[in-house]
Amino acid sequence: MPINHSPFTTHNSQFFTHFWRFAGSFSVRTKIMGIVLALVVLLGVGITVQVRGVLTQALEQRLQEQSISVARDVAARATDLILINDLFSLHQLLVETQLNNPDVRYAFVIDPNGTVLAHTFGPGFPRDLLAVNSVLPTDHHQTVLLESDEGPVWDTAVPIFDGQAGVARVGLSEESMLATVSALTGQMLLTTVMVSAVGIAAATLLTWIVTRPIIDLKRAAEAVGQGDFQQHVTPWAGDEIGELAESFNVMTADLAQAEQERVEREHLRSQLLEKVITAQEEERRRIARELHDETGQALTSLMVRLQMVNQQCPLPDIKTQLDEIRGLVAHTLDEVHNLSVELRPSVLDDLGLEAALSRYVHDYQNRFPLEVDLVVIGLEERLPPPVETAVYRIIQESLTNIARHAHATTASILVEQRNGRLRAIIEDNGVGFMRGVGNQNGRLGLYGMRERAELLNGTLTIESEPGRGTSIFVEVPL
Ligand SMILES: Nc1ncnc2c1ncn2[C@@H]1O[C@H](COP(=O)(O)OP(=O)(O)O)[C@@H](O)[C@H]1O
Ligand SMILES: [Mg+2]
Incomplete structure (x- = not known):
């Protein structure tokens, strides 16, 4: 059954090809630096976000609880003052409460009819504040989160004397809590930046340590590629790169030896060749001279003899035959001459x-x-x-x-x-x-x-x- 390649496989392998091409286009230094930076920033930002979240939640919870306890405290202490209608002391109580607790944005007390008995707003009391929170006489308290111009405020309403004397309202601002959280966030981000700087320095040092022997090796390999087999790289450490350097040195030593053997063989070969060529020339010269001096002379004197015999011969039949033979000998002499010239022309030596x-x-x-x-x-x-x-x-x-x-x-x-x-x-x-x-x-x-x-x-x-x-x-x- 033919195996169907799923589109994901092709897609994935294509993705990896692209990824490797992209990652491979950066230097080792950039890669290590990138990894270190990414880790530090991820860790820093991650922890900051998490701590910020947890802290905000915890502080909010506390603020809420504080808002309830302050409101209940005001309600308890206001009961008598309302019953004896001492509005001045009631006002004092609210001012004091605000002074003692910097998170308290405001505090006020209303009677069961909804009239404000005392408040901390100075000249103008924001009337719309009355409607945003209320509490039943039977309730222990009622807390809501308000969005004000100055940030979120936890507003708690507590019934006074089971509601018969009115309601105490207290608002606690999140401002200082938020300031604490952002101060912490700022500090943590600063730490992240500082650790990043240290990380970059460490990565630079590390890449320098790691790449220095590789750069050495690269330079040496290039020199070897150009035919310089005397290259020797110092293994900086006993790690994988050190082992690579050792193997490289062994390789160049082998190459140097092979090269030396090759040069020697080449030298021997050209020496031999030279000898062969010289010997061949010598031999040709000798044979050419032999052909010219001995064979040529012999053929020439043969021709002269034939000429003489021809002149003395009375028989015309024999005469023509002798002429033919003489022609043959002359042709052979030419051939011998050509052969001798082809072998080694004496003109070359003489002229x-x-x-x-x-x-x-x-x-x-x-x-x-x-x-x-x-x-x-x-x-x-x-x-x-x-x-x-x-x-x-x-x-x-x-x-x-x-x-x-x-x-x-x-x-x-x-x-x-x-x-x-x-x-x-x-x-x-x-x-x-x-x-x-x-x-x-x-x-x-x-x-x-x-x-x-x-x-x-x-x-x-x-x-x-x-x-x-x-x-x-x-x-x-x-
Ligand atoms: N001047 C030339 N023009 C075209 N081809 C040539 C010429 N000289 C050599 N060749 C080609 O190169 C080949 C090798 O030449 P060579 O080494 O002298 O061997 P050989 O002459 O014995 O064939 C020849 O066979 C021929 O095909
Ligand atoms: Mg030829």
Whole structure:
């Protein structure tokens, strides 16, 4: 049964991808700082809100109770004064009550008919206050919360002498309670800000401690990437990052050793290659000379002998046969000569690169239907023999390749010596390199050309596009 991916899974994974991309875009420092700050602020604000809530509730409860006890006290002490109609003392009692209790906003006493007997309002008594709270004679008390211009007020009404002498009313303001709560809130928020500051300082220190070895590692890794294997990072601590540093050091040490082995092998390889190439040149030179001196001489004297025999022979039949044989020998002599030149032209040793190239190009044009343009600049003096041989062989192989692969109609060769460097450019107007060709196994021509250039600390670059011909640039220091 196919498993249905629920839309939530896709949605979630998308969310996490976005989240990680977002979180990952900040530096470690910012992340740690963010976590610390968020925790401190959350904790600070959370505790403040909670404490504020609990405290407000407790204080309100107390204020309410206080309002009741003050009102009951006033009611008890007012009874006699009302009965003897001592309104002055009644007023004194109310003023005193207010003086003794700073939370008391007002206090007044009304008789059973609703007439105000005494109050603490000074000249004007707010009449609408009478209607907002009332109490039955049978009740113990009645408390309501009023919203006044000066904040909430707990108003308690208590019947005096079971209501027969009237009602005592007392209002306790929440003002001072609210001031206490906001002072506490302010203090707690200040503490939060201070702890945040300490948290930021601690986070900065922490990230510095944590990221310093990572930054070291990053720098070292970049250097290693650039080929500097001598990098060593100091493990600052025995933690995971310290272990990473240790592993990094082991890795660079291994890399350094591998690199050293590679350099040694490379050195050995070029030494070997140089030996092989030199030996090959030597062998070619020897065979070329042998062909020229021994075989060529032998064939020449054979021709001279045949000529003599031919002159002395009276039989016309034999004479024509001898002529044919002489033609064959002459052809073989030509072949031997060509072979010897191809192997190692003595002009290269005797007259130098320019002469050898001119000769080679001349012969080449006789052999292939191709226009070759040779320009040599600045080669008045002889070059070091290894350079002459290498450049000659590179051009020889290039021209052979052009004849074999390029289907070109013209080729041009430029050899120039300037500023202590020898440059050669071999161009053709042929089909160019086909994609993927040229680095096939077993194709040693191009490889050999490059090796010869590199053995002389030079370079060889090939520029080619299908259908656009080929250019080979060689540069060798002298
Ligand atoms: N001038 C050129 N034009 C087009 N293709 C070339 C040219 N020179 C070399 N190539 C391509 O590069 C390949 C490798 O050349 P090379 O290493 O000399 O090997 P080989 O000549 O034995 O094929 C050739 O097979 C040919 O496809
Ligand atoms: Mg070739």
